[in-house]
Amino acid sequence: MAVGELIIILALVGGIVIMGLISVLGAALLALMIYQSVARKGRWGINVRRTDCPRCGWKLPSVRKPTSLRQALWGGWTCQQCAAELDKWGQHLEP
Numbered sequence: 620m621a622v623g624e625l626i627i628i629l630a631l632v633g634g635i636v637i638m639g640l641i642s643v644l645g646a647a648l649l650a651l652m653i654y655q656s657v658a659r660k661g662r663w664g665i666n667v668r669r670t671d672c673p674r675c676g677w678k679l680p681s682v683r684k685p686t687s688l689r690q691a692l693w694g695g696w697t698c699q700q701c702a703a704e705l706d707k708w709g710q711h712l713e714p
Contacts, residue, residue, distance in 0.1 A: 659708050662693045670709030672698040679709070 648663070655664030670679045677700040685691040687704075694707030704712045 664707075666694065666707045670696075670705070672696075672701065672703055672705065673709060673711050674698065674703045675701040677701070679705070
């Protein structure tokens with residue numbers, strides 16, 4: 620077996636190993652998203668329910684307009700009535 624053939628075989632095996640790791644990491648991230656969505660906590664979950672402000676009871680809009688980088692990345696609202704900062708689950712965030 621020539622050195623060139625050995626390099627090609629090692630590159631193919633390395634690629635297969637890397638693709639396997641990417642698949643495992645993708646599956647782990649998907650499992651984390653599902654868990655946090657069901658538990659209704661954490662940054663990675665997806666909230667599909669409408670939420671009320673815990674301070675004043677105001678119905679928060681379904682379509683949100685982020686007012687901070689944190690809200691743009693992870694979700695959440697700023698209540699239009701009382702200016703409370705809320706996460707995507709409707710929990711009050713301390714400043």
